[in-house]
Amino acid sequence: xxxxxxTLWGVGLxxxxxxxVTVKAARVIGSVDVVAYHSAxxxxxxxxxxxxxxxxxxxxxxxxxxxxxxxxxxxxxxYPGAIEDFYHxxxxxxxxxxxxxxxxxxxxxxxxxxxxxxxxxHTRLTQRFNAVIVPGVTSVSAASAxxxxxxxxxxxxxxxxxxxxxxxELRRRLADTDAAVILKLGRSxxxxxxxLSASGRLNEAFYVERASTPGQRVLxxxxxxxxxxxxxxxxxxxxxxxxxxxxxxxxxVGLxxxxVDWMTPESRRELSAATDLIGYGPYLERIGARExxxxxxxxxxxxxxxxxxxxxxxxxGRAVAVVSSGDPGVFAMATAVLEEAKQWPGVxxxxxxxxxxxxxxxSRVGAxxxxxxxxxxxxxxxxxxxxxxxxxxxxxxxxxxxAIYNPASRTRNWQxxxxxxxxxxxxxPGTPVVIGRDVAGPxxxxxxxxxxxxxxxxxxxxxxxxxxxxQTQWYTHSCGGDAASQDRVFTPRRYxxx
Numbered sequence: 001x002x003x004x005x006x007t008l009w010g011v012g013l014x015x016x017x018x019x020x021v022t023v024k025a026a027r028v029i030g031s032v033d034v035v036a037y038h039s040a041x042x043x044x045x046x047x048x049x050x051x052x053x054x055x056x057x058x059x060x061x062x063x064x065x066x067x068x069x070x071x072x073x074x075x076x077x078x079y080p081g082a083i084e085d086f087y088h089x090x091x092x093x094x095x096x097x098x099x100x101x102x103x104x105x106x107x108x109x110x111x112x113x114x115x116x117x118x119x120x121x122h123t124r125l126t127q128r129f130n131a132v133i134v135p136g137v138t139s140v141s142a143a144s145a146x147x148x149x150x151x152x153x154x155x156x157x158x159x160x161x162x163x164x165x166x167x168x169e170l171r172r173r174l175a176d177t178d179a180a181v182i183l184k185l186g187r188s189x190x191x192x193x194x195x196l197s198a199s200g201r202l203n204e205a206f207y208v209e210r211a212s213t214p215g216q217r218v219l220x221x222x223x224x225x226x227x228x229x230x231x232x233x234x235x236x237x238x239x240x241x242x243x244x245x246x247x248x249x250x251x252x253v254g255l256x257x258x259x260v261d262w263m264t265p266e267s268r269r270e271l272s273a274a275t276d277l278i279g280y281g282p283y284l285e286r287i288g289a290r291e292x293x294x295x296x297x298x299x300x301x302x303x304x305x306x307x308x309x310x311x312x313x314x315x316x317g318r319a320v321a322v323v324s325s326g327d328p329g330v331f332a333m334a335t336a337v338l339e340e341a342k343q344w345p346g347v348x349x350x351x352x353x354x355x356x357x358x359x360x361x362x363s364r365v366g367a368x369x370x371x372x373x374x375x376x377x378x379x380x381x382x383x384x385x386x387x388x389x390x391x392x393x394x395x396x397x398x399x400x401x402x403a404i405y406n407p408a409s410r411t412r413n414w415q416x417x418x419x420x421x422x423x424x425x426x427x428x429p430g431t432p433v434v435i436g437r438d439v440a441g442p443x444x445x446x447x448x449x450x451x452x453x454x455x456x457x458x459x460x461x462x463x464x465x466x467x468x469x470x471q472t473q474w475y476t477h478s479c480g481g482d483a484a485s486q487d488r489v490f491t492p493r494r495y496x497x498x
Contacts, residue, residue, distance in 0.1 A: 004101050005098050005099055005101060005128075005129055005130070006033070006034075006097060006098040006099075006100070006101050006102045006103040006104060006129070007098075007103045007104075007129070007130050007131070007132060008094065008098060008103075008104050008106065008121075008122075008125055008126070008129050008130065008131040008132070009028050009032060009103065009104065009105040009106065009131075009132050009134060010106055010108060010112035010113070010118045010121075010122060010131060010132070010133045010134065011025050011028055011029060011051075011105045011106065011107050011108065011112065011134045011136070012025060012108055012110060012111040012112050012116075012133075012134055012135050012136020012137070013025060013047055013050040013051055013107055013108065013109055013110070013136055014050070014109075014110065014136045014137040014142070014212070015109070015110055015137055015138065015139045015141070015142035015211050015212045015213075016046070016050060016109070016142070016210060016211065016212045016213035017050075017142075017212040017213060018050050018051075018052070018053050018054075020136075020137050020142070020212055021050065021051070021054065021136070022134065022135075022136065022137075024134050025054075025134045025136065026053075026054045028105055028134055029051050029054040029055065029105050029107075030054050030055070030056050031103075032059070032102075032103040032104060032105040033059065033060060033097070033102035033103050033104070034059065034060040034061070034062055034094075034097045034102050034103070034104040034105070035048075035051065035055060035059050035060070035061050035062070035104075035105050035107065036061070036062035036063075036064060036093075036094055036104055036105070036106045036107065037051070037061075037062075037063065037064065037106070037107040038064045038065075038066065038117045039063065039064075039065055039066070040065070040066050040069050041065055041066065041067070041068075041069070043063070043065065045063065045107075046109055046232075047107035047108065047109055048061075048063075048107065050107075050109065051107050060097070060102070062093055062094065062097070062104075064086075064090045064093070066083075066086060067082055067083075067085075067086050068082050068083070070187065087120045087121070087124065088124070090120075090121065091120075091121055091124040091125055094106065094121060094125060095125060095128065095129070098125070098128075098129045106118050106121055108136070109136075109139075110136055110137070110138045110139050111135050111136045111137070111138050112133050112134070112135070112136065113133060113135075114138050115162070115183060115184070139183070139211055139232075139234060140160065140181045140183075140234075140236075142208075142211035142212040143181065143206075143208040143211045143234055143236050144236065144238075145211075145212075146208050146211045146212070146216060146218050147206045147208065147218060147236060147238070149206070149236075149238045150238065150239075151179050151181070151236070151238055151239060152178060152179045152238075152239045153239060154272075154292060154293075155272065155288065156178035156179055156239035156272055157177050157178050157179070157239075157272075158177070158178070158179045158180070158181070158239065159173055159174075159176075159177040159179070159180045159181075160180070160181050160183065161173055161174075161180060161181070161182045161183070162182075162183055162184045163182050163183060163184045163185045163186075163188035163189065163191070163192045163235075164184055164188050166191075167191045167192075167194050167195045167198070168195075170182070170191070170192065170195035171195040171198045171199045174195060174196065174199040174201055174237070175199050175265040175266065176265035176268070177237075177239075177265070178239035178269060178272050179237050179238055179239030180235075180236075180237040181234055181235070181236050181237075182234060182235040182236075183234050184231060185229045185230070185231065185233040185234060185235065186229060186230055186231035186233070189224070189226055189229040189233075190226050192235055193221065193224075193226070196221060196235065196237075201237055202221060202222050203220070203222055204237050204238070205220070205221035205222075205235050205236065205237050206218060206219070206220065206221065206235070206236045206237075206238070207219045207220065207221045207223075207224045207229075207233065207234075207235055207236075208233065208234055208235075208236060209229070209230060209232070209233040210230070210232055210233070211234075221235050239272075248314055248315075248317045248318070248319070248346075248347070248348070249314055249319060249320070249347070249348045249349070249350060250310045250311065250314045250320045250321075250322060250337055250341070250347060250348070250349045250350070251270045251274065251319075251320070251321045251322070251349075251350045251351075251352055252321075252322045252324065252328040252329075252332075252333050252334045252337050252349065252350070252351045252352065253267050253270050253271060253321045253322065253323050253324070253328065253352045253354075254267060254323075254324055254325075254326060254327045254328045254329075254332070254352055254353055254354025254355075255267065255283060255286060255287065255323055255324065255325055255326070255354060256325075256326065256354045256355045256360075256440070257325065257326055257355055257356070257357045257359075257360035257361075257439050257440045257441075258286075258325070258360070258438065258439060258440030258441040258444075259440035259441075260286070260287075262354075262355050262360070262440055263354065264352075264353070264354055264355075266352055267352050267354055270321055270352050271287055271321055271323075273319055273321075274293065274319050274320060274321035275292070275293060275294070275313075275318045275319045275320070276293065276294050276295075276296065276310075276313050276318050276319070276320045276321070277289060277293060277294070277295045277296065277321050277323065278295075278296045278298075278306050278309055278310050278313075278320065278321070278322045278323070279296075279297065279298070279306065279322060279323035279324070279333070280297070280298065280299070280300045280323075280325075281297035281298065281299070283323050283324070283325050284297045284323060285297075287323065296309060303333060303336040304336060304340065306322060306333065306336070306337075307322070307333070307336040307337045307339070307340035307341075308340055310322045310337055310340075311337075311340055311341055311343075311344040311347050314344070314347045314348075315344060315346055315347055322337055324354075325357070326354060326355070326356045326357045326360075327353055327354045327355065327356045328351055328352065328353070328354070329351055329353065330356050330357075330358075330375065330405075331377050331405050331406065334351045337349055338351075357405065357436075357439065357464045358373075358375060358403035358405075358464060358466065360436070360439040360440055361403075361434060361436030361439050361446070361464045361466055362403075362434070362466060364434075364436060364439060364444075364446045365434050365446060365448060365466075365486075365487055365488060365489040366488045366489050366490045367489075367490040367491065368401060368432075368434060368466045368468060368472055368489045368490060368491055369401060369403065369466070369491065370490055370491040370492065370493055371400075371401065371469065371471065371491045371492065371493055371495065372400050372401070373400050373401035373402065373403055373491075374391075374395040374398075374400045374401070374402050374403070375402075375403045375405065376388065376391055376392060376395065376402060376403070376404055376405070377404075377405040377406045378404055378405070378406050378407045378408070378415045378416070378419060379405075379406035379409070380412070380415070385415070385418075388415070389418070389422060392419055392422050392423065393422055393425070393426070396422065396423050396425070396426035396427060397426055399426075399469045399470050399471075400469060401466065401467065401468055401469045401472060401491055402423075402465075402466070402467040403464065403465075403466050404419070404464065404465035404466070404467065405464060406461070407419075407459050407463055407464070407465050408456065408459045408460050408461055408463065409460075409461040410461065413456040413459065413460075414456065416454065416455075416456040416459050417454075417455075417456050420451060420452075420454045423451060423467060424451060424452065427451055427467070427468075427469075427470070428451070428470065429450060429451055429452035430450050430451070430452070431450065431451040431467065431468045431469075431470075431472065432448050432449075432450070432451075432467075432468045432472055432474035432489050433448065433449050433450070433451050433454050433465055433466070433467050433468070434446070434447075434448050434465065434466040434468075434489055435447045435448070435449065435454075435458055435459060435463055435465055436463060436464050436465075436466070437460070437462050437463045438462045439464070441462075443462075446487070447487075448474060448487040448489060451467065466489075468489065468491065469491060471491055471492055471495060471496075472489060472490070472491045473489070473490055473491070473492070474487065474488070474489045475487075475488055476488070
């Protein structure tokens with residue numbers, strides 16, 4: 001870069017109120033040779049109106065007028081081609097001033113590097129000229145101030161979304177965050193409203209129009225008429241509101257089988273909103289705790305104690321989350337909490353579902369649960385072995401795939417062999433058995449063996465077994481190169497006619 005060239009200043013003007021222009025931005029605007037700003041074809045530049053108190057006589061003004069906004073275009077490249085030509089020509093107009101040694105302040109509403117037109121000039125000019133960014137207050141901060149509501153607290157997550165995303169994508173992202181701000185409404189508002197409604201968060205959302213300006217409007221999103229929404233409006237979901245909504249309740253939350261990526265957005269929101277977290281110690285270690293949350297770890301055999309503590313805390317007005325691995329309604333804490341809650345009429349219990357261990361193990365080999373299947377626990381701690389044996393035999397006689405939970409523990413593993421022998425009365429010795437251990441955890445292992453070869457030595461308390469039916473198929477898939485071959489197991493959805 002030549003030392004004789006001017007400097008490009010990307011100047012953030014804040015959300016609209018001239019008094020929210022920073023001291024540095026005001027100084028730069030008043031000192032440069034050239035002030036550049038964008039507008040639509042109507043010629044009214046919001047950026048220039050904000051900066052007007054800081055302009056001085058004799059400055060050169062470069063008014064960069066967009067050739068098109070949303071209307072049809074006759075450019076051979078369509079809308080993208082017309083906009084690309086505009087940015088190229090605008091960049092050359094600014095480059096001419098910089099090459100002549102003039103400093104240029106390119107004005108941007110909000111912050112220059114936050115959904116701003118400035119960025120298109122920045123990428124085109126900074127390879128040739130020096131650029132300095134003057135950050136500005138964003139519309140997100142202005143909207144939060146207008147609503148007088150904290151956006152996020154503690155470890156809550158804030159997501160910024162353009163309203164131009166497809167409704168399904170908006171809905172997915174809204175479900176996966178504590179707080180959100182949706183920008184660029186205008187003609188996108190009906191789709192944004194649809195996404196908020198579909199995600200169950202419409203009544204939480206605020207509508208903020210032209211924050212910090214004399215035309216500012218603040219309304220619940222549900223009360224806004226679709227035809228009255230300008231482009232410079234946003235929808236805001238404040239994260240702090242969900243915690244209060246959960247007060248005095250117990251949420252039994254499924255963590256999924258191990259990998260945090262398999263935890264549902266709903267589960268993450270419940271955990272973030274809770275004031276108290278209760279669960280088996282290793283499960284609580286899988287989740288973080290925000291400031292102010294209390295954890296109550298316990299041994300895995302203390303389910304009634306955990307359930308009683310949860311109800312006691314909820315009756316005190318606390319927002320309690322009881323955590324379970326996998327799905328809380330499958331051999332887990334939901335039953336214990338609901339049973340205890342019968343004695344606490346003022347306590348509301350909600351069950352937050354999650355991926356089960358059976359689903360996780362099945363996914364690692366293919367689709368062994370593709371047809372009817374039965375879920376049975378081999379643990380005889382809460383029911384006698386005779387009942388377990390009857391159910392195993394009944395399920396085997398009906399030729400269902402079996403998902404076997406709790407096949408062994410530190411103090412018992414004889415049931416694995418006993419189960420194998422019962423099943424061999426009804427199943428072919430070559431029936432595939434999937435042994436999934438610590439799936440989605442750091443010590444994950446997957447193995448497929450013949451039913452006749454199933455050994456108790458291969459099974460421990462961290463395993464789940466899937467025993468195929470007469471229709472379940474098992475083959476080895478060669479991955480090619482140096483990659484190891486993989487066992488693939490699936491159960492066809494069609495069953496042969498008798």
